Amino acid sequence: MSAAAGQSSATGGMFISRAQATIFLGGALLFMLLFFVGPMLMVIWSSLQPPSGGTFANYERVYNDGYYWRVLLNTLRISMWVTITTFILGYTLSYYMNFHLKSPMARRAIYIIVVLPLFTSNIVRSFGWIVLLGRDGLINDGMRIVGLTDGPVQLLYTSGSIIVALSYVMLPFMVLTVNSIFQNINPSVIEASRDLGAGPIVTFLKVTFPLSLPGVVAGSLIVFTLSVSAYVTPSIMSGGRVAVMPILIYDYYMVQLDFSMGATLAVLLLATTIAIIGVYLFILRRYSNR
Amino acid sequence: MVNTGRSLDGTSERPASIIEIDSITKKYGQYDALHEMSLSIQKGEFLSLLGPSGCGKTTLLRIIAGFLGPTSGDLRIDGRSMRNVPPNKRPVNTVFQNYALFPHMTVVENIAFGPRRQGRAQDAIAADVKRVLGMVGMHGFEDRYPRALSGGQQQRVALARAIVNQPRVLLLDEPLGALDLKLRKRMQFELKRLHGELGITFIYVTHDQEEALAMSDRIAVMRQGRIVQLGTGEEIYHRPNSAYVADFIGEANLIACEREADGKFRLPGNSTPLPLAGPDAPAAKLMIRPEDISFGTAEAGQIGTTATIVQSVFLGHWWRLSAMLADGQEIVICPRDNTADTPAIGAQVPLRWSQQAARMLGE
Amino acid sequence: MDRTSTNWGVWVVSIAAWGVVLFLIAPLIVVIGVSFTESNFLRFPPEGLSLKWYDVVVTNPLYVNAFWLSIQIAGLGTLIALVLGVPACLILVRKKFPGAQAVSALFLSPLILPTVVLGVAILQYASALGFVRTFWALLAGHTVLIMPYIMRATLVSLSEFDLASEEAAQDLGATTPQTLWLVTLPQIKPGVIAGGLLGFVISWINVEVSIFNSTSTLITLPVRIFNQVQATVDPSMAAVSAVTIYFAVICVLLIDYFIGLEKAGMK
Numbered sequence: 001m002s003a004a005a006g007q008s009s010a011t012g013g014m015f016i017s018r019a020q021a022t023i024f025l026g027g028a029l030l031f032m033l034l035f036f037v038g039p040m041l042m043v044i045w046s047s048l049q050p051p052s053g054g055t056f057a058n059y060e061r062v063y064n065d066g067y068y069w070r071v072l073l074n075t076l077r078i079s080m081w082v083t084i085t086t087f088i089l090g091y092t093l094s095y096y097m098n099f100h101l102k103s104p105m106a107r108r109a110i111y112i113i114v115v116l117p118l119f120t121s122n123i124v125r126s127f128g129w130i131v132l133l134g135r136d137g138l139i140n141d142g143m144r145i146v147g148l149t150d151g152p153v154q155l156l157y158t159s160g161s162i163i164v165a166l167s168y169v170m171l172p173f174m175v176l177t178v179n180s181i182f183q184n185i186n187p188s189v190i191e192a193s194r195d196l197g198a199g200p201i202v203t204f205l206k207v208t209f210p211l212s213l214p215g216v217v218a219g220s221l222i223v224f225t226l227s228v229s230a231y232v233t234p235s236i237m238s239g240g241r242v243a244v245m246p247i248l249i250y251d252y253y254m255v256q257l258d259f260s261m262g263a264t265l266a267v268l269l270l271a272t273t274i275a276i277i278g279v280y281l282f283i284l285r286r287y288s289n290r
Numbered sequence: 291m292v293n294t295g296r297s298l299d300g301t302s303e304r305p306a307s308i309i310e311i312d313s314i315t316k317k318y319g320q321y322d323a324l325h326e327m328s329l330s331i332q333k334g335e336f337l338s339l340l341g342p343s344g345c346g347k348t349t350l351l352r353i354i355a356g357f358l359g360p361t362s363g364d365l366r367i368d369g370r371s372m373r374n375v376p377p378n379k380r381p382v383n384t385v386f387q388n389y390a391l392f393p394h395m396t397v398v399e400n401i402a403f404g405p406r407r408q409g410r411a412q413d414a415i416a417a418d419v420k421r422v423l424g425m426v427g428m429h430g431f432e433d434r435y436p437r438a439l440s441g442g443q444q445q446r447v448a449l450a451r452a453i454v455n456q457p458r459v460l461l462l463d464e465p466l467g468a469l470d471l472k473l474r475k476r477m478q479f480e481l482k483r484l485h486g487e488l489g490i491t492f493i494y495v496t497h498d499q500e501e502a503l504a505m506s507d508r509i510a511v512m513r514q515g516r517i518v519q520l521g522t523g524e525e526i527y528h529r530p531n532s533a534y535v536a537d538f539i540g541e542a543n544l545i546a547c548e549r550e551a552d553g554k555f556r557l558p559g560n561s562t563p564l565p566l567a568g569p570d571a572p573a574a575k576l577m578i579r580p581e582d583i584s585f586g587t588a589e590a591g592q593i594g595t596t597a598t599i600v601q602s603v604f605l606g607h608w609w610r611l612s613a614m615l616a617d618g619q620e621i622v623i624c625p626r627d628n629t630a631d632t633p634a635i636g637a638q639v640p641l642r643w644s645q646q647a648a649r650m651l652g653e
Numbered sequence: 654m655d656r657t658s659t660n661w662g663v664w665v666v667s668i669a670a671w672g673v674v675l676f677l678i679a680p681l682i683v684v685i686g687v688s689f690t691e692s693n694f695l696r697f698p699p700e701g702l703s704l705k706w707y708d709v710v711v712t713n714p715l716y717v718n719a720f721w722l723s724i725q726i727a728g729l730g731t732l733i734a735l736v737l738g739v740p741a742c743l744i745l746v747r748k749k750f751p752g753a754q755a756v757s758a759l760f761l762s763p764l765i766l767p768t769v770v771l772g773v774a775i776l777q778y779a780s781a782l783g784f785v786r787t788f789w790a791l792l793a794g795h796t797v798l799i800m801p802y803i804m805r806a807t808l809v810s811l812s813e814f815d816l817a818s819e820e821a822a823q824d825l826g827a828t829t830p831q832t833l834w835l836v837t838l839p840q841i842k843p844g845v846i847a848g849g850l851l852g853f854v855i856s857w858i859n860v861e862v863s864i865f866n867s868t869s870t871l872i873t874l875p876v877r878i879f880n881q882v883q884a885t886v887d888p889s890m891a892a893v894s895a896v897t898i899y900f901a902v903i904c905v906l907l908i909d910y911f912i913g914l915e916k917a918g919m920k
Contacts, residue, residue, distance in 0.1 A: 014829055036762075116901055127680075130886070171673075249769055383825065
């Protein structure tokens with residue numbers, strides 16, 4: 001193959017001919033076009049094919065009916081609480097792991113414990129919470145023993161139980177993101193702060209925390225978007241009493257068999273996700289220009 | 291030292307040119323990395339491509355190796371055009387700047403890689419590897435992995451890996467850059483010795499003029515994609531063809547002089563016209579090396595001027611004095627006799643140098 | 654890190670942190686505990702110890718078939734994603750062609766988009782094209798799910814890889830396929846394997862894509878569990894869940910072995 005055809009990249013690397021490059025990249029590209037872009041376009045198209053009314057009939061329906069807005073709000077509200085909870089829990093753990101914990105073995109063990117739940121299905125993780133939060137579950141038992149309550153409290157099938165279980169599912173993402181930021185903080189900076197007379201709390205507030213902010217924002221973004229899109233955990237933990245967008249989508253597709261309406265809601269969920277990412281990128285740009 | 295007898299622009303009288311670079315241009319968009327570069331490289335010579343970063347020397351090397359294709363022009367090795375010949379089919383091997391050893395292979399496997407691709411027999415390969423390891427002094431390191439080797443050791447393995455294939459031409463891309471000074475000097479000597487032993491053509495890229503002078507038969511001084519001067523170290527040092535070359539190799543005084551109404555150049559503050567021909571321009575630079583200047587009034591065949599001493603530093607094997615000419619330009623003097631009394635700071639002293647040693651140069 | 658810091662502050666953070674660790678591990682411990690119970694109830698600590706629920710699960714063809722389907726889908730999906738994705742990464746990392754950014758974004762986008770949407774998209778697409786709720790539709794959806802994980806891991810591996818060693822290989826006479834096989838792939842292997850394992854697990858545990866593309870006979874293990882949890886809740890659920898947890902432990906240890914969890918590039 002011709003070296004003179006300008007095929008070597010400016011950065012180096014072996015020589016790859018145009019034909020070879022096309023094959024290497026083309027397979028994956030074709031696959032994604034066929035089975036990702038195609039289906040996505042299908043959904044968008046379907047949302048514009050309502051069984052009755054004009055092309056945008058579904059969108060009008062969603063816009064006009066307060067129910068959908070409430071579901072959206074509920075989804076966002078739950079996601080917000082999940083993000084706050086995972087931030088508090090996750091930041092604490094990550095801070096401890098990176099600044100207080102000495103033993104490398106303990107760090108490794110905690111790391112494995114953080115990552116392990118990610119390798120189990122979220123149905124399994126949610127099931128664990130059903131057992132824990134049930135009327136005969138460990139939490140209720142514990143509260144009774146300690147004397148907080150007399151009889152079993154209805155913990156399950158509330159918004160609260162969704163938030164708890166979803167926070168559990170999302171926590172590792174927050175921990176991992178904040179971890180990677182902490183590891184990039186130059187320890188000399190902390191020492192410099194102490195050297196200049198700042199106590200541990202002031203150092204945290206004025207040095208450590210601000211430096212970790214990008215990780216916090218990134219972690220929050222990940223947790224929030226995943227929470228908005230979550231189906232399994234809210235479905236299991238709500239027992240049909242609480243609705244979030246993904247549950248509604250499932251309902252339209254699988255129960256009511258109204259693909260078009262389901263597609264509309266899917267498009268809206270997608271739009272919401274993209275909007276959240278857009279806000280994040282906007283904040284990122286504002287923040288880094290300060 | 292391969293003997294000279296070549297004309298200054300490098301075109302050889304003898305038919306022993308191994309690489310012909312024929313008007314090669316390499317463009318990146320509007321930017322010319324190489325501009326109509328022509329060069330004839332002689333068989334068996336040690337040629338250095340010398341210049342600052344960005345001058346195109348590495349680009350030229352990569353074009354010879356085959357990792358880049360020229361925008362226009364042709365490259366011929368042994369008379370054969372390399373157009374459409376990929377790097378793995380060229381009779382050329384490269385020693386990379388950061389060695390590029392295969393980290394997942396041992397020293398022996400690294401070196402045997404080339405011969406294996408050529409399909410040579412196992413025992414022949416083993417013998418070659420052993421021989422080459424001996425040449426670079428790396429016996430005993432056969433089963434080590436690159437990460438267990440020091441920079442200098444990796445460098446020698448990279449060298450061995452390249453020469454075991456008996457290439458017609460060996461390309462070296464600033465291979466000594468990452469080594470400390472002492473090691474670098476030792477490796478320069480080693481490379482020169484290997485060049486003599488192997489008898490193959492070496493093309494060496496560097497920005498270090500001392501290195502180029504120490505090892506090369508010829509040096510091509512490059513600037514912004516062009517060869518500014520090509521010649522032996524001595525030629526370039528004593529007879530640079532421009533202020534750029536004079537300044538790049540060794541230390542040089544470059545004194546700005548004006549061409550007066552009578553068409554002759556004069557030193558600042560001097561009325562005596564300079565007996566030197568210069569470029570056809572209203573101003574030019576007089577080049578004189580600091581070690582060629584001595585104290586005293588000019589005699590026959592010499593050029594003289596006066597200057598005020600500003601600073602003097604004792605560097606061990608010589609004194610380095612900095613003085614100011616009439617118009618404020620600096621002149622540096624490194625008198626050859628380091629035991630003689632040096633003038634005091636503030637003293638106005640006469641300086642002189644031989645006409646032969648000076649040149650009038652343009653940019 | 655500092656001897657003079659207020660001890661109570663350190664204590665509070667430490668206790669809170671270990672509390673979070675407990676929070677992280679509690680549900681899994683509970684599930685495993687319940688799986689060993691003698692009784693028919695979901696109580697923790699379990700009443701008595703027995704393997705009977707494991708026996709129930711292992712002899713139940715519904716679970717066994719679902720298990721095998723999950724393995725097949727995840728296995729095949731990972732294989733396809735490796736064969737398609739790794740070569741694509743080799744090109745993406747070096748060629749600066751117009752649209753390279755967009756193509757990269759396309760490949761990595763399933764990571765941030767709601768998997769529910771992917772699930773329904775496959776359902777609709779396959780419906781329109783006539784292969785709805787088949788093994789192939791399910792496989793296609795899962796492969797799309799897996800691909801970005803493999804590509805991201807491969808791209809990270811390639812970013813740490815010295816392209817000059819490829820040039821050296823070619824300089825020494827190797828053709829492009831030889832260079833790939835002898836020099837490039839061996840060096841990026843650990844990262845690619847870790848990416849493959851991660852992708853496998855992502856597919857293995859997925860519910861959102863599978864649930865829209867299953868039938869009563871074509872059903873993956875997580876979906877089977879999902880359905881059962883809403884129906885009869887007895888310790889057999891715990892047993893099958895516990896099995897998946899053991900599986901997860903093995904995967905974590907494997908990835909840690911290959912390139913260390915720290916570099917696995919989790920989301």
